[in-house]
Amino acid sequence: QSVLTQPRSVSGAPGQRVTISCTGSRSAIAAAYDVHWYQHRPGAAPRLVIFGNDNRPSGVPDRFSGSRSGTSASLVITGLQAEDEADYYCQSYDIRLGGSGVFGTGTKVTV
């Protein structure tokens, strides 16, 4: 059972903005570990889109942005494009799991 909860799905028209929340239970995100976000399209390998709460890897469009506040984190996609349709997962670590990692429950973004 994940300690990081995400909405099951969000949707938006092309060009719109969507926000995906990631809420930590048992203060999983309150520990000193960053939150990372991954995009996962069917049949493809997952892709890192945000690391360290709010940093974009090289090659990720600037319409992707991340933020973190206390025990919650968010991924925002502005100027939504058809290619953004995918599953998105937040990921962090919980020291109460012995330092093991944990993924969020996942959010399906529909454009």
Place this chain on the structure above:
Amino acid sequence: EMQLLESGGGLVQPGGSLRLSCTASGFRFNMFAMKWVRQAPGKGLEWVSGIGGSGRDTYYADSVKGRFTISRDNAKNTLSLEMNNLRDDDAAVYYCAKTMNTVIYYGMDVWGRGTTVTVSS
């Protein structure tokens, strides 16, 4: 170009064993922590195991602790996952992923295409 290639997946009976491998290229393998992540059919991503760059520090999800063993051979640029006492719920696509630092707490910036493990009698 940084690449990861998994191998070793296949069909195994419940209670059986399997060893997955991941061969890395295009980066200094010993400088980065590595992880295994899986996705069962119809389910989300699940963090399985991680290992630091030196191989000294290892971590496991509760669901696999005591059954799976992660290891690495930095001389051969290879990551492995020994899986024993496999259960039905271990069936998944297993991904190998590179971390952005020698310790495991950073994001995973390079992923393999995955190898499929099927557990069935």
